[in-house]
């Protein structure tokens with residue numbers, strides 16, 4: 001009788017070192033266990049055969065010096081569920097290496113860069129104003145639905161050319177779809193929900209692309225169609241996958257910035273008071289929010305050749321999870337890292353990743369965050385704000401589903 005060997009990535013070779021991302025308390029507050037992990041084993045081989053890097057300096061070194069790519073030597077994606085086919089992120093720019101990555105990134109850059117952030121600014125300011133008007137009239141709000149999701153979803157749908165009446169569809173799909181980035185390791189029911197969201201989004205964008213071909217506009221989906229029609233090398237399906245990836249990136253992360261950022265300000269009323277006194281602190285506040293509670297806990301890379309990190313030699317084809325959330329709270333890098341301090345002088349967090357994949361939407365996200373948090377702070381002056389019970393979303397990112405607040 002032959003015994004069947006476990007697949008290599010599920011062979012329990014390492015250990016979670018007390019920081020098990022599947023443990024129930026990890027979601028509520030991952031920071032104590034990330035501190036313990038960093039102190040005990042900063043370069044940690046996990047039970048799923050991936051290497052977690054948790055010191056700031058090591059994450060930076062990998063971004064700057066290691067020869068890395070996004071896929072394994074055999075071309076497969078280390079974190080993805082192999083059965084997740086329709087709408088799969090395999091062809092999304094984030095999963096590609098140069099030259100394909102550079103080509104796809106260039107096609108989207110114009111629509112997601114600082115120029116678009118400037119064009120969208122009035123619109124975003126208006127959506128925040130309307131939201132706060134409603135909240136003040138009603139005596140409170142559901143922070144995630146009314147502000148943290150409402151503002152980015154309107155903006156990204158407009159950039160993509162998704163009609164505003166379809167926006168609600170994505171509230172559910174994008175959260176579910178983030179799990180694809182980690183799909184290989186998730187329970188079967190979550191894998192199925194993630195695949196279903198991929199299929200639904202692929203159907204949606206197939207239709208939108210078909211419809212848009214007849215009447216191109218100045219949106220990002222039209223820009224991708226034009227690139228294809230002008231003989232660029234967007235292959236079959238690539239267009240739809242870029243659209244899915246960008247809408248997921250534009251929605252879920254910014255919900256995290258606005259939601260987690262507002263929660264941090266509410267939990268630290270003296271910091272909220274500082275922002276109210278001096279609105280020019282807003283840029284630093286955004287960076288401190290991103291450092292303090294990043295929407296994406298870790299990203300990934302694959303080593304193309306052996307590389308030494310903190311005294312450990314990692315082999316070629318090692319899958320690396322760069323623990324951005326841990327690096328952002330590394331005491332060797334930040335004074336008193338668990339203190340939320342919007343006047344902190346050095347807030348160079350790693351929440352937007354690094355190297356060639358550095359977040360393409362960072363100017364848009366910062367602009368949305370600035371308006372949401374600053375207007376909230378200024379227009380709720382003099383009110384006592386009470387928080388209700390928060391609920392985490394089923395997103396793979398660190399994003400809440402609900403955070404009710406009332407004004408008194």
Ligand code: HEM
Pocket residue numbers: 093094095105108112156245246249250251253254257294295296299300351352353354355356357358359360361362364365366
């Ligand atoms: C606070 C909000 C955001 C955070 C924390 C964030 C974070 C990230 C991270 C960690 C990465 C991967 C970087 C790496 O692996 O080195 C990334 C990539 C990316 N992000 Fe963001 N993001 C945010 C907002 C946005 C927005 C609003 C958009 C678009 C509208 C966007 C579009 C993208 C794209 C297209 C990529 C892939 C870039 C590439 O592969 O070259 N992001 N983001």
